[in-house]
Structure formats: C-alpha cells, structure tokens
Amino acid sequence: MSNEELVSLSSVELRRRIGTKEISPVELLDACLDRIEEVNPAVNAVTAMSVKRARQEAKAAETAVRRGEDLPLLHGLPTGIKDLEETKDLLTTYGSPLYRDFVPTWDNVMVARVRAAGAVVVGKTNVPEFGAGSNSRNPVWGATGNPFNPMLNPGGSSGGSAVALATDMLPVCTGSDTGGSLRNPASFCGVVGFRPSPGMVAVERRAMGWTPISVLGPMGRSVADLCLLYATQIGQHDADPLSFPIEGDAFAEPWPVDLGSLRVAYTEDFGGAPVEKGIRETFRARIKAMKPLFRSLDKVEVDYGGADRCFDVIRAVSFISRYQDLYTNKREMLGPNIVANYEIGAKMTLADFAWAHGEQTRIFRAFQQIYREYDLVIGPTVGFTPFPWKQLYIDEMDGKKLRNYYHWMATKYFVTLTSNPAVSLPCGVDHKKMPFGLQVIGRFRGDGEVLGAAHAMEQAFKRIPGLARPKPDIARLRKPVPELKSIVTHPPKLNAKPTKQPAPGAL
Numbered sequence: 001m002s003n004e005e006l007v008s009l010s011s012v013e014l015r016r017r018i019g020t021k022e023i024s025p026v027e028l029l030d031a032c033l034d035r036i037e038e039v040n041p042a043v044n045a046v047t048a049m050s051v052k053r054a055r056q057e058a059k060a061a062e063t064a065v066r067r068g069e070d071l072p073l074l075h076g077l078p079t080g081i082k083d084l085e086e087t088k089d090l091l092t093t094y095g096s097p098l099y100r101d102f103v104p105t106w107d108n109v110m111v112a113r114v115r116a117a118g119a120v121v122v123g124k125t126n127v128p129e130f131g132a133g134s135n136s137r138n139p140v141w142g143a144t145g146n147p148f149n150p151m152l153n154p155g156g157s158s159g160g161s162a163v164a165l166a167t168d169m170l171p172v173c174t175g176s177d178t179g180g181s182l183r184n185p186a187s188f189c190g191v192v193g194f195r196p197s198p199g200m201v202a203v204e205r206r207a208m209g210w211t212p213i214s215v216l217g218p219m220g221r222s223v224a225d226l227c228l229l230y231a232t233q234i235g236q237h238d239a240d241p242l243s244f245p246i247e248g249d250a251f252a253e254p255w256p257v258d259l260g261s262l263r264v265a266y267t268e269d270f271g272g273a274p275v276e277k278g279i280r281e282t283f284r285a286r287i288k289a290m291k292p293l294f295r296s297l298d299k300v301e302v303d304y305g306g307a308d309r310c311f312d313v314i315r316a317v318s319f320i321s322r323y324q325d326l327y328t329n330k331r332e333m334l335g336p337n338i339v340a341n342y343e344i345g346a347k348m349t350l351a352d353f354a355w356a357h358g359e360q361t362r363i364f365r366a367f368q369q370i371y372r373e374y375d376l377v378i379g380p381t382v383g384f385t386p387f388p389w390k391q392l393y394i395d396e397m398d399g400k401k402l403r404n405y406y407h408w409m410a411t412k413y414f415v416t417l418t419s420n421p422a423v424s425l426p427c428g429v430d431h432k433k434m435p436f437g438l439q440v441i442g443r444f445r446g447d448g449e450v451l452g453a454a455h456a457m458e459q460a461f462k463r464i465p466g467l468a469r470p471k472p473d474i475a476r477l478r479k480p481v482p483e484l485k486s487i488v489t490h491p492p493k494l495n496a497k498p499t500k501q502p503a504p505g506a507l
Contacts, residue, residue: 011171061118081111148435158174173219182194192226271304279436310363420444
C-alpha cells in the first residue's frame, strides 16, 4: 500500500489494521510525517512537533502489537493536539507572543486521556490568539489556509485541526468550542466537528468552572472517526465541576439510528442569525434533497430572543475573568480580538450579567420545547462561505453592518447558549464551490442519539448526488504559500526549556 492510500484511510480502519498487524504504527507515523512535510507548507496547520518522542511511542506501540497486548482505542494513531491544550515537553503557545516559549511539564486532563488511549502525539495544530475568533491566524505561527483554497479562511479556532484532518496529515485531532470553534472549521474544511454537552469532557482550563459556554471535543473525517476519539475524552475530573461520571466506551461507535423514524425540524437562521443569500439557497436545496430520508422534515420558528446581547455578556464575562491581569499589565502584547472582548466586558454591569443569565435560561427552555415534537433540529453550520484569511472577520451582510467581529458566527453561538449537543456534518459544497456544513442539533444531553443520527445521515448522503463529503485536491497543495507566515511577528523559541507553571492569565 502506498503512503497516499495509507494516510487516506479512516482512523477506525487504521486502528483495525494496526490490531490485525496489517500495518505498523511506525509505518503509519512515517507516512503521516511525509504528508505533513509535503502539504503543511501550503496550509500551515501543524505547528510545534515532537517527532523524536512520536517515533519512540510508535515503536513501543508496534512492540505491544507484536506481544499480543490489549490495545486501547487509539493505539498507534498519529494525533494532533489543538494549541490551546497543555502538552508535556511540547511547545504550547495558545497562539500568543506571551507564550511563544512556554513548554509545559504536564499534559492537561484531556491530553493525558488521549495519550492513555494509545494516541501518538505528533504535534500541535494552529489557532487564533487564545482561541478568540474564527480565523486561525496569530503572530507566533502565522495563518492557516483552507485546504480547498489556501488563500481563504479555514475557520477557527480549531482551524489547524480541521485542515490537518482534511488533508490527511493526521487521522486524529482534538478541538474545543465556545461560539463555534469545533463546528465552524469543520464546516469550512469538509470534516466533522462535534460540540458535546457541557461536562462530558472535563475542561480544567475553564476560568469560570460553572459556566458551560466552553467545551472540549472531537473532530474527524467521519462521524465514526469522531466517535473513536470522543470515547477517550469523556469522563469526570475534579478540576471541572460540570463533569460527571460517565463511561466513554458507550460512545466508541455511532449508535444505530433509523432515519425513517425521525421527525426533523429545520431552520435557515435560527430566528435571527445573519445568513447570506447563497448559503440560504444552498441550504434549501439540501433540505429538498434529504427530505425523503426522514419520517417528517418541517420548517419551524425558533425563538431567538436576545441571543446576540446574551452571548456578548456571557462571553465578555469569561474574558474579564481570564485576562484582567494581562490587559492591565501587558495590553500591548494582546491581539485585537482579546482586547475587543475584554473592553466589551469592562463596560458591563452586574445587572447586565444577571439579565444574560436569565435570558440564556429562557432561550434554553424555549429551544427544548421544539423537542417535544421533533427528534432533531438542523440548520446551516455557518451563515457565510469561507472568506480570505487576510480578512479577520465578516463585518457586513447585504450592505448592513454586523454587530461585532463574531456576529457572523451567530448560527453557532445560538446553539452554544442552548447547551444542546451539535454536529457539523459535511454536506456537499456551497454556491462558491466550498465545503458546506449542516448543523445537526440533538436534544438536551442527547450526545449518543445525535451522533448516531449524524452517522446515518452521513451514510445516506453518500448515495445522494451533491451531498457527500467534498475532499481537497492534494496535488494542488504541494506548492507552499509563503503569505501564510507573513504575519509572524513573534516567532516561537523552538529550543525553549520546560516550564513548571504557566504565567498569570494562561488559559
């Protein structure tokens, strides 16, 4: 089997073949490293790497197979970790000049669990500074390009992970999501991203432990691949007061779901989110094509309420709690997105926060009413087609100014406010021939059910013209795009020494 064929296999199939000794973890790692060397210069998705340790771990994984040992779920699979997560002895910059030489002496909870499941951590994947924004560019590593057109935005903040998956550089990659950071890049890059229910995956770096706005979660080239990773991330931990005891093994494979029994509701804009004309037209065409799959597929009205202002307040409070010291003492080292979020929060009052908490509760309860009649809600993942990476964000639609730099993400942050689990599922291409993502939203705490439904939809889409997952042209990516690194102003110190504790203000 050629390297080209090897790296294109799903993580589920790779893990099966490792277990049956059809392929070696060492062989697989070498193939992934070759693909990274070949393609990464064009998209700049993989940042700091740990090749020596990865080779040692791949050899150990190979030995375990030969000895007939029990093999964990991710045994021998090359993995990328989003550069917001601490990785032992591997540079973790958060995309910030303040941490360009930060090398943790520990793995955070999620990373430790993924390693314990047999993952071979190859390197980190690129993010916007501190994960703020849906354009994966920062002054440490530069910008990540979309695999379908490197001059366009891959989304964020899990943009590096989405691109690494889409280009077959790595079969397993992690992500996180506040206002859409798993779902947006999955949509823009033609892969699957899942925002789990809060508490399913322990988050020790959440500054406000009881606030469920931010979650960690999986990405994959398919729902089955995503489930394999998700099962290893799940579990309670004392660092996260929202986490609870639950066994991940039950989620290792998609649950069986009969699409023909499902009552599905759909919405173009969730009752108020900005969605451009071309995306609306694409979504309508998809609804028409997939309608025969379900028992029923009905348009519903969603109570959007004060979602925009509500998200402004809840997001800003998190930024105030996390970045007050950095803003006060090192403001000049922070990028515009961090500063903007902090300053929005600094103008707010306790009354604003109390209103937002009450409004989020009202939005949550109103949204759950839909599930009295329906099993799923679907809508477009993103309201816009990918735009140039040099453009930080979309500031207007149809000649009308948007509210702020993340308003274009409203189709996702509305779902964040509800806390329902949501999958971004590849569903053909949009009006600009770029990947189109369908957001599939399950009932409250219905992670297994929504993943099962998304898997069944994914399989059905393969049989319907125009709905299957699009794939990038790897041959076109074999030429580097130097512009992606043109914004680097604080390059990383690749020989930095390990640090026992992060400086104040770290995630």
